[in-house]
Amino acid sequence: MVWVDVVRSLLSLAPTGLAVGVFRVEARLSTLWPVLAVAVVGVAQAGHDLLRWAKTRYRVTGERVELRTGLLVRSHRSVRRDRIRSVTATATLRHRLAGLRVVTVGAGLPGAEGEAALRLDAVNVRTAERLRRDLLGGEPVAPPGDGAAPGDEPAERDGSPRSGSPVRDAAARGGPRDADARAGLRDADDPATDGATPSGAGARPAGAARGGGAVAGDARVLARIRWSWLVHNVVNVWAFVMAAGLLWGAYWTAGSFGFDAAGAVAELLDWRALGLGWSAVIAVAAAGVLGVAGMAVAFVAEFWDFRLTRVRTAAGSVLRTSQGLFKTREVDRDDDRLRGVEISEPVLWRWMGTADTNVITTGLTVWSMTPATIVLPRGPVRVARSVAAAVLDADPNPFEAPLRGHPPAALRRRLGWAALVVAALTGALAGLGAVLGLPRLWLAGPVSAPLVAVAAVVAYRALGHATVGDHLVVRSGLVSRSTSALRGGAVIGWQVRQSVLQRRLGLATLTATTAAGHGRYAAVDLAAADVVALAERTLPGLLAPFATAPPDQDPSLPPAHLARPAA
Amino acid sequence: MTGSTVRLRPPRHRVERRAVGWWTVRAVLGAAPVLAALAAAYAVAGSTRPWSGPALVVTVLAAAGYAAVVPSWRYAVHRWEATTEAVYASSGWFVREWRVAPMSRIQTVDRVRGPLQQMFGLATVTVTTASAHGPVRLVGLDAEVAARTAEQLTELVRQTPGDAT
Numbered sequence A: 001m002v003w004v005d006v007v008r009s010l011l012s013l014a015p016t017g018l019a020v021g022v023f024r025v026e027a028r029l030s031t032l033w034p035v036l037a038v039a040v041v042g043v044a045q046a047g048h049d050l051l052r053w054a055k056t057r058y059r060v061t062g063e064r065v066e067l068r069t070g071l072l073v074r075s076h077r078s079v080r081r082d083r084i085r086s087v088t089a090t091a092t093l094r095h096r097l098a099g100l101r102v103v104t105v106g107a108g109l110p111g112a113e114g115e116a117a118l119r120l121d122a123v124n125v126r127t128a129e130r131l132r133r134d135l136l137g138g139e140p141v142a143p144p145g146d147g148a149a150p151g152d153e154p155a156e157r158d159g160s161p162r163s164g165s166p167v168r169d170a171a172a173r174g175g176p177r178d179a180d181a182r183a184g185l186r187d188a189d190d191p192a193t194d195g196a197t198p199s200g201a202g203a204r205p206a207g208a209a210r211g212g213g214a215v216a217g218d219a220r221v222l223a224r225i226r227w228s229w230l231v232h233n234v235v236n237v238w239a240f241v242m243a244a245g246l247l248w249g250a251y252w253t254a255g256s257f258g259f260d261a262a263g264a265v266a267e268l269l270d271w272r273a274l275g276l277g278w279s280a281v282i283a284v285a286a287a288g289v290l291g292v293a294g295m296a297v298a299f300v301a302e303f304w305d306f307r308l309t310r311v312r313t314a315a316g317s318v319l320r321t322s323q324g325l326f327k328t329r330e331v332d333r334d335d336d337r338l339r340g341v342e343i344s345e346p347v348l349w350r351w352m353g354t355a356d357t358n359v360i361t362t363g364l365t366v367w368s369m370t371p372a373t374i375v376l377p378r379g380p381v382r383v384a385r386s387v388a389a390a391v392l393d394a395d396p397n398p399f400e401a402p403l404r405g406h407p408p409a410a411l412r413r414r415l416g417w418a419a420l421v422v423a424a425l426t427g428a429l430a431g432l433g434a435v436l437g438l439p440r441l442w443l444a445g446p447v448s449a450p451l452v453a454v455a456a457v458v459a460y461r462a463l464g465h466a467t468v469g470d471h472l473v474v475r476s477g478l479v480s481r482s483t484s485a486l487r488g489g490a491v492i493g494w495q496v497r498q499s500v501l502q503r504r505l506g507l508a509t510l511t512a513t514t515a516a517g518h519g520r521y522a523a524v525d526l527a528a529a530d531v532v533a534l535a536e537r538t539l540p541g542l543l544a545p546f547a548t549a550p551p552d553q554d555p556s557l558p559p560a561h562l563a564r565p566a567a
Numbered sequence B: 001m002t003g004s005t006v007r008l009r010p011p012r013h014r015v016e017r018r019a020v021g022w023w024t025v026r027a028v029l030g031a032a033p034v035l036a037a038l039a040a041a042y043a044v045a046g047s048t049r050p051w052s053g054p055a056l057v058v059t060v061l062a063a064a065g066y067a068a069v070v071p072s073w074r075y076a077v078h079r080w081e082a083t084t085e086a087v088y089a090s091s092g093w094f095v096r097e098w099r100v101a102p103m104s105r106i107q108t109v110d111r112v113r114g115p116l117q118q119m120f121g122l123a124t125v126t127v128t129t130a131s132a133h134g135p136v137r138l139v140g141l142d143a144e145v146a147a148r149t150a151e152q153l154t155e156l157v158r159q160t161p162g163d164a165t
Helices: A033-055 A093-097 A125-135 A154-162 A164-172 A177-183 A205-210 A227-234 A238-256 A261-268 A271-303 A347-352 A381-392 A408-436 A441-447 A449-462 A500-505 A528-538 A557-566 B018-044 B046-077 B115-120 B143-159
Strands: A057-060 A064-069 A075-080 A086-091 A100-106 A118-124 A218-224 A307-313 A316-323 A328-334 A338-346 A354-361 A374-380 A464-468 A471-476 A480-487 A491-499 A507-514 A520-527 B079-082 B086-091 B095-102 B106-112 B122-129 B136-142
Touching (some): A057 A125, A064 A118, A086 A093, A086 A125, A093 A100, A100 A125, A227 A271, A227 A347, A227 A374, A238 A271, A307 A381, A328 A354, A338 A381, A347 A480, A354 A381, A374 A381, A408 A500, A408 A507, A441 A449, A449 A471, A471 A520, A500 A507, A520 A528, B018 B046, B018 B115, B018 B122, B018 B136, B046 B086, B095 B136, B122 B143, B136 B143
Antiparallel strands (some): A057 A064, A086 A100, A218 A307, A307 A316, A338 A480, A354 A374, A464 A471, A471 A480, A491 A507, A491 B095, A507 A520, B079 B086, B106 B122, B122 B136
16 A cells, blocks of 8 residues: 555656767778777766766655765755746656656745756656656556556556546545645655645645646647747857857867868868968858858757647646757746746847847756756747747737836946046056057047947947836846836835946936845836836835835825824 | 946945954054055065165055054944845945845845954855855944844745745
8 A cells, every 4th residue: 555655755867877878999090090089988978978877866755855866975955845946857868768858946045046956867767857847746647557667666657547547536536635734754664654745835725625636737828939039049150159169179080080171171172372361351251151051050959859848738728849850958947937028139139139048046046057047049029928928828918018218317327438448448448559569459439439439329329128017027238228117016126226327317327126036027227216206106105105106196095104103 | 327226225224333443453454564564575575675665665554544444434334124024134344245136035134243352342144056156245243233134134044935946
C-alpha cells in the first residue's frame, strides 16, 4: 500500500553523457590539438555526467522539491513548491535523441535573483511533462502506459503509472493541507501526505478544490513565429561577433587539417592592388554577410515552431512558450505571478519598428542570457503590442493608448545633460590630444554636439505615462525605449524622488516598486504636481492620506479631507 | 520655477535632534582617511607637496562644508510617520525622496544600531517589502522610539492580511 502512494520520491536521473559519444580520437591526429581537445573535453564530460548521474537524487514531496548532488562537495537544495514561478523543459539535440529533457525549476527570491533555480539534467520526456504539470499546479496527469523509458531507475518505473490516481483523489478531497505542511522529509513512508496537493501546497486552494476537474488541455495560441521577423533579428552588432567566432573556429579547424586558411584568403584577391581602404571595406562586408547568415541560422534554429499559448490548468493557467529546432525549449509561467508586460524598442531599429517583449513576473530573473521572461522573439512592435494585450488579457490595450508626454522642463533637463556630456567629451579629448600630440582632437567634441542634442530630444520624446484600465503605463529610455504596463494591484510601494534641480524645474520622478521584473518602474521627470494624481489613479488610497489638497481642486474635496481627522 | 510642486505633506514626526550630531561625526570620520593620507603625503614625501598641499586644502574645506551644512539639511528633510495603513518617510538632502510602503505588503521590520548610533542613543528601523528597491528606512530615531515603533509595526503587519508580494 505504501508503494502505491510513494509516487515521485527518489527518482534517479537518466544519463545525458552517453549520447555524447562522438569522439574522433585517432592516434594519427594526436598532434592536432583542437580535435584532441574536443575529444578530451568529450570524455571528461561523459565521465563527469556519469558521476553526476550516480550521485544525484531528487524528489518531489507535497511541500517541496529537493535535489541532492555532488561527489566531493555534497549539496542539498530544496525549494518550496508554492514558491515555484516557472518550469522550463529544454533539450539539446543529444537530449532529444535519447528522449530526455532538462527541467529547470525557477523560484526566484526577491534580492537573490537567479538563485534557488533547480536543474534536473536530465529526466525522460514523460517525467519532464509530469513534473511540469504537477509543479505548476497543473492538471494531475495519469500517464496512459508505463511512463518510464528504458534506462530509468526501478523506483521511477514502479511509481509513474500510478502517479495520477492518488493525486487526483487527494485533490478531489481538497487536499489535507495540514498534513501536507508537516510532510517535510518523511513523505516516503507517509502515504497520506505524498502528492496530496498537486497545486503547489496551499498557494491556490481554489485550484486544489477544483483539482481533478476536466479542464485539461485547453490551450489558446496567442502568437506564432512569422519568418518575416527574421529581418529584425539578423542585422545587429552581434552579427560581427558571430562572424568573428565562426572565422576563428574555421581557421583553427582548417589549420588542424593542414589547410592554410590565411594563405588561401590572401590568394583570393589582389589585396595590395586594392589598397588598405578597400581591403578593409571588403573584409568588413564579408564578415557582415557571414555574420548575418550565421544569425539567420541561429534564429531559425532557436525559434523554429515558436508558439506562445495560454494553457488552462486545474489551478488556473500558465503562459507557455515552446520553440526550437535542434534544442527545444518549453517554458511554463504561472499566470498568478504575472504582473505586467514590458516592450522595449532599441533606438537604432526604431524606424523598423523592432521590439522585444518581456513579461513582468515575480520570481523570474531578467538578467540571464535567455530569460524566461521573453514571450515573443524580437519582432515588429505592432505584433508585440497586440500580443502583450492578449498576454495581459487587457482591454483596452495599455500599449495602444496615447501616453501623456512630460513637461518641456524635462527636455531642458536632458539638454542640460547633453551640454555637460559635450563639455566633458571636449575636455577629455583635449587631454587625450595633448598626450597624443594631436592638438585638434578636441574639435570632435563640439562637432558631436548636434548628435548629443538629438539624443536629448529623443530621450525626452520617449517619456510618457498613462493609466489604462487597471494598468500603469510608463515609458522612458534613450538607447532602448521601454514601455512597461504594470498591473495596479502589483504596486507594493511608492517612491517619489526630486533632486534640487528637478525641484527648480518643477519635475519629480514617481517610482512604483513591485515584487516582479526589475522591481521598480518609474515615470521619470513628470510634472511634480501630477505625481499624486498618477499614483492615486494607479493604486487608489495608498498615497492619498499623505497628500496635500491641490490648491485648484474642486471645492467638494477639502471638506472630505477635513472630515477625516474628526472621525 | 514653475510653481509645480509635489503635493505631499511632510510626514508627521521629525527624527531625533541628536541625529545631527551623529551625521556630523559620521561625515568627519568618512573624510578622515583621505585627510590623513593627504596629510601624511604632505608631511613625509616632500616631492608631492605641489599637488598634495592644494588637495589637502580643498578636501578640508569640502569636508568642513559638508559636515557643517548637510547634517542640519538632512534634519530639516528627514521625517517619518507610521499609520495603520502604511509607513511613510521622507529623506535625502540634495535628492529628496518620499517613500510609502503599505502595511499589507511589508515583509520584515528590522531595527539596526551601529556603534556610532549606539553612542548617540539612536537606531534605524528598516521596513522591507518584496521589491528589492522598496525598503523604507526610518533613520536616526531615538533608540526607544525605534524599539517601540518596530514592535508596533511588527504587530500591525501580523494583523494585516496580505500576501506581501
